[in-house]
Amino acid sequence: MSGEIYYAAAGMGRKVRAKALVASDGFSARYDLDRIRGVFSRPEHKLAGESYQGRVLVLDAAKGGVATAWMLHEMASRGVMPAALVLNRANPIMVQGAALADFTMISGFDVDITHAIPNGAEVEIDPTAQRPFIRVI
Amino acid sequence: MKLNDEEIALRAGELGPLRQWAIAHQIKVGDYLGARDFVAVGQAHIMADTESLGAAGVDWLERWAALPAEHRLVRIPTITDPRGTDFAHAAQLKQQPWMLDLERRAIAAFEALGVLMTDTCINYQTIMPPVRGEHMAYGDTGVVIYSNSVCGARSNFEGGPSALSAGLTGRTPRYGYHLDERRLATFLVELSWTPRELSDWGALGGVVGRLAGDYSQVPALLGLDRVPSADQLKHFGAALASFGSVALFHMVGVTPEAMRLEDVVPAGTSLKTHDVGEVDIRALQARYAKDVDAVDVVVFSAPQLSLVEIRTLAAMLDGRRATIPLFAVTSPQVKPDCDRMGLTARIEAAGGTVLSGMCFYQSYAREIAEANGWSRLATNSAKLTNILGGYGYRPVLLPMEQCVAAACAGGKLT
Incomplete structure (x- = not known):
């Protein structure tokens, strides 16, 4: 698996290297997170109870309401946030939130990225490349 | 994205630094989502409760609000989603002074930007419903889906920063539900x-x-x-x-x-x-009701209630008494009608409370749960049920009559 590279349809933000936190589940800052404690808090979420601080979140699809557009900026201001977000399918809110917060995000793959990246793997993301990618180190 | 002369001028800062930031933000979003160009929009609708904004978001707004008027005012009708409190009932909800201070600061900043503080997520019922084919920049997912589907308008989900940008530039990137083929x-x-x-x-x-x-x-x-x-x-x-x-x-x-x-x-x-x-x-519904035989609080919210829903609730409560907290949340446009028609008085006579201009889940739901000892909550809103689990509640989705019955039976579910 080491060295495996997966190209995304789109990306924004900076290069990031960190450990991946992976699940076949959705993502919404309002619905899923206790943003003060920095953990997934919705009981039904597959990452319930897990800390997202400093991790590259590899998840299926953006979910929920519009609040994430502000919340990523608020999370960044307190330094309690993921290192990056990697999604099979983004929605406009995630893109808008990442744009405001200057947050690293890539999305849109030929494979199900939640199955391709092992949970806990060290990964590198480069959204600035001509073809944005995530690579398992 | 292909830009016209005005958009190039906006990007160059010729119409001020706030509009320059706004168009740059929109180009960043449009590029990511494959927009070819911009489309003019008729209205913008901003979701910006202070739980979402946080102190950082309010500081950010205030910096822009301090600009000279010619550089800071929105150029199309720009309205707001529910706020994080009803100041008249904040003490009852046990909201903290810092929350109210943040709300006041955010409101002042939005007013300085020329935003109309409608504080509603049912603007399609109360303010100005969009027209079929009209392009909009609406926040609040409920507003977008109703406007797109029932009215035939054209909007994507526009989070607060993007809706504000649309208000300032009068346009939005043309992607998603602005395009025929995506509909x-x-x-x-x-x-x-x-x-x-x-x-x-x-x-x-x-x-x-x-x-x-x-x-x-x-x-x-x-x-x-x-x-x-x-x-x-x-x-x-x-x-x-x-x-x-x-x-x-x-x-x-x-x-x-x-x-x-x-x-x-x-x-x-x-x-x-x-x-x-x-x-x-x-x-x-059964999945939420599992192992819950009583509730601590009953909430009707998300979306805000129409005049007809408030009337139905008032009739259900006539001659009864809620013995646990019961909240009905409506818009600042509907609330005066509720007061004038005696509906608010009937609900309050039965022990309920009518809140205005806020939404329950946008009002520091976790903090007010802890302050009031609320955990189990009954509602007739599936949306609220879906959201509140992440805030530590155990929500139950029931018809309005069963929620009222629970409120009048000390929370016990029948």
């Missing part, structure tokens, strides 16, 4: 049962939302045995958007772009069909 159905739902209760309409939205799964999906529903009311469509759409991140649905023979199935499913297209019936709706 066709992507799957079909054949209904064998048509809901009646609002809670059942919301549960149907939840079921279809889970089938949809992401923002690109557009369900078309068939098999309804009657035309739903505006409130029923409101609850259905809000839940569909909440559970599925869906921004547009069609109901064949009901919604304006789908008078016939062929209108949204071009000839030769084969789409997957899901059969959905009462058993699916009861299953979604």
Whole structure:
């Protein structure tokens, strides 16, 4: 698996290297997170109870309401946030939130990225490349 | 993105630094999502409760609000989603002074930017419903899905920063539901049962939302045995958007772009069909009710209640007494009518509270739960049920009458 590279349809933000936190589940800052404690808090979420601080979140699809557009900026201001977000399918809110917060995000793959990246793997993301990618180190 | 002369001037800062930031933000978003160019919009609607903004977001707004008027004012009608409090009832909710201070600062900043503080998520019922084909930059997923589907307007989900940008530039990137080709159905739902209760309409939205799964999906529903009311469509759409991140649905023979199935499913297209019936709706409701035999608080909110919903609630409470907290949340436009028509007084006489201009889940839901000792909550809103689990609640989705019965029985569910 080491060295495996997966190209995304789109990306924004900076290069990031960190450990991946992976699940076949959705993502919404309002619905899923206790943003003060920095953990997934919705009981039904597959990452319930897990800390997202400093991790590259590899998840299926953006979910929920519009609040994430502000919340990523608020999370960044307190330094309690993921290192990056990697999604099979983004929605406009995630893109808008990442744009405001200057947050690293890539999305849109030929494979199900939640199955391709092992949970806990060290990964590198480069959204600035001509073809944005995530690579398992 | 292809820019015209005015957009190039905006990007160069010729119309001030705030508009320069706004167009740059929009270009960044548009580039990511594949927009070719911009489209002019008629209104913008900003979701910006202070739980979402945080102190950092309010500071950010205040910096822009300090600019000279010619550089800071929105250029199209720009309105707001519910705020994080009803100041008249903040003490009852046990909201903290710092929350109210943040709210006051955010309101002052938005007013300085020329934003109309409508504080509502039912603007399509109370302010100015959009017209079919009209391009908008609406925040609040419930507003977007109702406006797109029931009114035939054209909007994507526009989070607060993007809606504010649209207000300042008068345009938005042309992607997603601004495009004809994105408005066709992507799957079909054949209904064998048509809901009646609002809670059942919301549960149907939840079921279809889970089938949809992401923002690109557009369900078309068939098999309804009657035309739903505006409130029923409101609850259905809000839940569909909440559970599925869906921004547009069609109901064949009901919604304006789908008078016939062929209108949204071009000839030769084969789409997957899901059969959905009462058993699916009861299953979604039962999952929330599991192991909950009593509740601490009853809340009607998300979306804000219409005058008709408030009237129904008042009639249910006549001659009864709520012995646990019961909150009904409506818009600042509906509330004066409730007061004038005696509906507020009837609800308050029965021990309930009518809140105005806020939404329960946007009002520091976790903190007020801890301050009041609330954990188990009954509501007829599927959207609220979907959201509150993450805030530490155990929500139960019930018809309004059963919620009222619980409130009048010390919280005990029957």
